[in-house]
Amino acid sequence: MSMALGLPEHLARDALSHALGRAGQAAAFVCLAVATTTGIANSIQNGAPDGAIVAACMAAMAALLALVAWRPSISATIAYLVVGTGAVVYATAVVMASGVFPSANNAVLSLPLAALLLVGGAGTGTVLAILWAVLGYVLGQLATLTGCLITGTPWALNAVATFALAILLVVRTFDGLARRANARGETRLNHASRTTRELALRHESELRATARLHDTALVHLVAIAAAGSGEVDERIRAGIRQDFALIIGRNWASDHVIEEPASRRRLANALQTGANAGVEVRVSGDLDALALVSDEAADALDQAIAQCLVNIGRHAGTNVAELAIGAGGGEVTVAVLDEGIGFDVEAVPSDRIGLRTSIRWRIEQVGGTVRLWSTRGVGTTIVLTVPVVTE
Missing domain, CATH: 3.30.565.10 (Histidine kinase-like ATPase, C-terminal domain)
Known part of the structure; x- marks a missing residue:
């Protein structure tokens, strides 16, 4: 890949993996910001505290995501996923109890679900990135299922979150395969690194x-x-x-x-x-x-x-x-x-x-x-x- 030219293979791998993770986290921040704003607007419009509590849950997720981005670690990533799962359960219960949406497959719930799977997480490399994303996706879907069971409302797989996971898997898999192909030319790359x-x-x-x-x-x-x-x-x-x-x-x-x-x-x-x-x-x-x-x-x-x-x-x-x-x-x-x-x-x-x-x-x-x-x-x-x- 062109980004790896002039860099040792291991540095190119870590740099590109880090960049992709940062991009995903930036998208997650946007999702959480929109979800927080939606909760606040709902609370103001309807005069009910539920919207404000949902907004607070989204803000807590954003704070933990900032911690993961600033100092990636397994404990910080797990904390984000645990808090995020709880926040999605509560948000699902509030959204589905309102009767506005026929199932959990709706645009409002897709925001925190996408933020969960875009956590990035600790470590670098294709496998770790995919594992964290799949874990976030599974926890998010289980959270919406739990919220629907609590309110007795229909559950359905969230299409937007599923599509986001599919895109992430394609990008990360392609990146991993491309870098593996580059690794076969490690001798030539080492020579280029020495010349550099x-x-x-x-x-x-x-x-x-x-x-x-x-x-x-x-x-x-x-x-x-x-x-x-x-x-x-x-x-x-x-x-x-x-x-x-x-x-x-x-x-x-x-x-x-x-x-x-x-x-x-x-x-x-x-x-x-x-x-x-x-x-x-x-x-x-x-x-x-x-x-x-x-x-x-x-x-x-x-x-x-x-x-x-x-x-x-x-x-x-x-x-x-x-x-x-x-x-x-x-x-x-x-x-x-x-x-x-x-x-x-x-x-x-x-x-x-x-x-x-x-x-x-x-x-x-x-x-x-x-x-x-x-x-x-x-x-x-x-x-x-x-x-x-x-x-």
């Missing part, structure tokens, strides 16, 4: 996220101009040297050896740059995903991530960054996240040199994409995506 979790890394980053990227070259020019005449501050010089190294290449970091798996060595430049910038880098996700891209794409990711970490150390107001790595849909995604001061994305021109040269150009040269988000006071996220190697 991997892709959720990128989606979560996009939803959390925010991204900030400054045009490093222009930032340095502004800093030099603001410093006025005289010797340039050593911190500005160090930043310029580091940014030039990122644009030209990463030979400046070639003497640093990381004794780790090849997938992590592909981040050697970025991790070293983060350390040099005073940023603690936390790596999470599937590091082996880096082995799925070409050497050229890996170098582009490495250099682009390095530039992101430099920006975090220099501008974000935080010394902690996270690299979240995942794969799925023929792509490898790296999200660079920080919880810094953030900035107004709309206020930053889209053609900034740092974004265009140091990050976006490198990633787009290997067929990838770059997406940025930022929120003041929340932090920054940049999502880098490159295609995997196809054989």
Whole structure:
């Protein structure tokens, strides 16, 4: 079924069963509301207390149904059915004693009868739902029979309640059969679920996220101009040297050896740059995903991530960054996240040199994409995506 796409089979089953139960309970509330209103109107019109008592019984059923909907349990469901059965007995006696209807097969009694079988009940799944509905239907019909015996009036099976039960059985049976058929493809569904979790890394980053990227070259020019005449501050010089190294290449970091798996060595430049910038880098996700891209794409990711970490150390107001790595849909995604001061994305021109040269150009040269988000006071996220190697 389409509702189950992307969900593990057991989650899809529980979610759909819960939704069907909620829909039935909503219909039951409507039936009880109409029955309560009818009882009150009858009491006002005829000046008899019976109508008000019937309305109170219907309201009590509605209260217990609300308890079942809020916190489903066997005890709450049984309490609803017991109170509902008693309420239907009394309502049947009042309605049939009035002489308005020839038998219990009438529209007024069909309201609480339908509400009884639409209880939903505790637990999920087709079998439990059908059992609760059948139990509610049987109790309701027995209740009308008892009321008719008390008043000595003709009894008949309530057609509306019977039709409601038939519809519920058809829907629940079809749902159960369809989900059983889906369960046969559990292996394929598990694979889809795994892929979904991997892709959720990128989606979560996009939803959390925010991204900030400054045009490093222009930032340095502004800093030099603001410093006025005289010797340039050593911190500005160090930043310029580091940014030039990122644009030209990463030979400046070639003497640093990381004794780790090849997938992590592909981040050697970025991790070293983060350390040099005073940023603690936390790596999470599937590091082996880096082995799925070409050497050229890996170098582009490495250099682009390095530039992101430099920006975090220099501008974000935080010394902690996270690299979240995942794969799925023929792509490898790296999200660079920080919880810094953030900035107004709309206020930053889209053609900034740092974004265009140091990050976006490198990633787009290997067929990838770059997406940025930022929120003041929340932090920054940049999502880098490159295609995997196809054989």
